[in-house]
Amino acid sequence: MTTMRRRRLDHDDGIGMITVMGLASAVAIVVALSVTVAINSLSSARNHVEFEASLAAAETGVDQVLGEIQTAYDNGTAYAPDDPDCAASWTWATGSLPTPEQEMAWLESAVAAMPESCVQSAGAGEYVAFRAKASNGTAIPVVYSLGWTPSREAPQAAARAIRVEYLFSPYKPNQAILTEADLVFSGSVEVDLADNSGATSADVHSNSDLSAGNNSLKVNGSVTASGANDRSGTCPDGKITGTCEAGAPPQAIPRVNARSLYRALATEAAAGWFDLCPDGSVRAPDLSDPASPTPCTGEVLSPDGTYRGWVLEDANTTDATWVFTPVDGTDYPGAYYAYQTNVSLEKGKGNKNEVTMSVIVEAKPDGWPNHAESCDKSGGTLIWKHGYITNYLPGVLFVADTAVIGEANSDVGVGVIAAGDYIDWNTSSSTVRGSMVTSGNCPTSPTNVIQGVALSYDSSSEVPLSTLIRTTGWLEMVG
Incomplete structure (x- = not known):
């Protein structure tokens, strides 16, 4: 083999090495991007699951309190929580409205001040729910519920809050x-x-x-x-x-x-x-x-x-x-x-x-x-x-x-x-x-x-016999 031919072959070896290294780098980049996308997808899915679980816990709390209020109404008695410490009063006048941030801050502060016994378990989470009182201590038809997953005390627990307004709809006969x-x-x-x-x-x-x-x-x-x-x-x-x-x-x-x-x-x-x-x-x-x-x-x-x-x-x-x-x-x-x-x-x-x-x-x-x-x-x-x-x-x-x-x-x-x-x-x-x-x-x-x-x-009569509670407002709160 002549010297010139060997030189040409050595030159080809260099180009091949460069090609291989380039392809390897491209594959590495694709793999890295795929891993990043996968991690982000898993994180997003986890966040979504945590969101749904904490929201479900908060909704369970609303249902529990509304059910207790309904039962008390059916029995002709005044509703009161089993533990008076598991409730809170507004800190603003009834006729005034706080900002969403102020209301959320009040809810978090009120729940933080409640005893641990107020925390209830629900599926994959926990919640605290209560009917609120106005600043003068009068009960008002508003229920708050704060839910967490996996638990209130867990590191980086996901939390969601719900505010529900309700009323009792009078009975209107549909049959004679x-x-x-x-x-x-x-x-x-x-x-x-x-x-x-x-x-x-x-x-x-x-x-x-x-x-x-x-x-x-x-x-x-x-x-x-x-x-x-x-x-x-x-x-x-x-x-x-x-x-x-x-x-x-x-x-x-x-x-x-x-x-x-x-x-x-x-x-x-x-x-x-x-x-x-x-x-x-x-x-x-x-x-x-x-x-x-x-x-x-x-x-x-x-x-x-x-x-x-x-x-x-x-x-x-x-x-x-x-x-x-x-x-x-x-x-x-x-x-x-x-x-x-x-x-x-x-x-x-x-x-x-x-x-x-x-x-x-x-x-x-x-x-x-x-x-x-x-x-x-x-x-x-x-x-x-x-x-x-x-x-x-x-x-x-x-x-x-x-x-x-x-x-x-x-x-x-x-x-x-x-x-x-x-x-x-x-x-x-x-x-x-x-x-x-x-x-x-x-x-x-x-x-x-x-x-x-x-x-x-006569179907026009409306009587306040006990009927199902009807919610007039259901809002997920943000702070």
């Missing part, structure tokens, strides 16, 4: 008659639409079994039951314009609780509100705590068991009953709240004028031990024997913790007739404008029975 337990029509019942009611049908539904009995039931709408229905598959016909269905989906029913109405209405209607007490006194509502008034603690209007046509009979027994016997030509407008007694609305001698009243009857828990029909309650029953009653409170006619029993052959309206356990409307020619609902609070109570009534369904 709605019962939780069995419903029996024993004859001569007509359910139709009231004039200007706004509804298109006057439906009837039971979340249990329904028996229409003989062929005298007339309904301008559907007749359905979540259980058995003896008219299933036979409608529409000449008397029932809608369908008759068995096994229909259950309908949401508010828990009928007299105390819930007291808390919602007594303060606002105080000028015409009268507490009928088991000791024979009649009292005005106590307005010292308007957010959580308690029956029969206000000013005494009458101490001796008689007032505005009312008389207490069988005081201090399980049969204690406030009896209303009006005098001809008189009216006693007002809202009457019978506290842990019964009520009987008697006809009265010659009384044919219309009486304007709404009557709410609270039972006494454990007042009648071992009485299965009432689940041990005493009181809480309303018996209607007097005709021509029109509502005093908007949308409220009769509300009773135990039962509403109809015996008069006259007219009542406009509003809701609601019973916690059952309705026994056994008349021959009464008329009702409004709606009927029972929530079946006592599963061993008698069956709902309706007879001899023409019910004109």
Whole structure:
């Protein structure tokens, strides 16, 4: 091999080395970029997972507090946290608004000051949630929740905060008659639409079994039951314009609780509100705590068991009953709240004028031990024997913790007739404008029975029976 040729070959070796080194560098750069992208992707995914977990923990806290508030409302009691230290008050005036940064700083400071026992576990995280109070100490419908993942004390814990505003939506009847337990029509019942009611049908539904009995039931709408229905598959016909269905989906029913109405209405209607007490006194509502008034603690209007046509009979027994016997030509407008007694609305001698009243009857828990029909309650029953009653409170006619029993052959309206356990409307020619609902609070109570009534369904009534909380604002907070 000549010297010249060797030189040419040596020159080629140099170029090859440069090419190999260049390719190796390019591959190294690509690998480095790939690793960087992978690391960033993993970090982003981890941050996303942590974000979702901490947000889920905060949402769990909101649900927990709203559920406790709902339960208290259902039971007619004021909500309070198990530990008063697990709550906080605004540090700004109710009428003023802080900046988002100020509100977030307040929340973090308030939570930091709470004891460790306020921290609750939820899935892959922890949270502290509470209903806030205004700067004056009054409870306000705002819930805060601060969630962390994996835990509050973990290094570099991810945190998210939520602020929720809520309200209780009043019950607006969607059916003319709605019962939780069995419903029996024993004859001569007509359910139709009231004039200007706004509804298109006057439906009837039971979340249990329904028996229409003989062929005298007339309904301008559907007749359905979540259980058995003896008219299933036979409608529409000449008397029932809608369908008759068995096994229909259950309908949401508010828990009928007299105390819930007291808390919602007594303060606002105080000028015409009268507490009928088991000791024979009649009292005005106590307005010292308007957010959580308690029956029969206000000013005494009458101490001796008689007032505005009312008389207490069988005081201090399980049969204690406030009896209303009006005098001809008189009216006693007002809202009457019978506290842990019964009520009987008697006809009265010659009384044919219309009486304007709404009557709410609270039972006494454990007042009648071992009485299965009432689940041990005493009181809480309303018996209607007097005709021509029109509502005093908007949308409220009769509300009773135990039962509403109809015996008069006259007219009542406009509003809701609601019973916690059952309705026994056994008349021959009464008329009702409004709606009927029972929530079946006592599963061993008698069956709902309706007879001899023409019910004109009015869907316009709104009653603050316990209903689901509705959130009006749901905001993730940032600082």
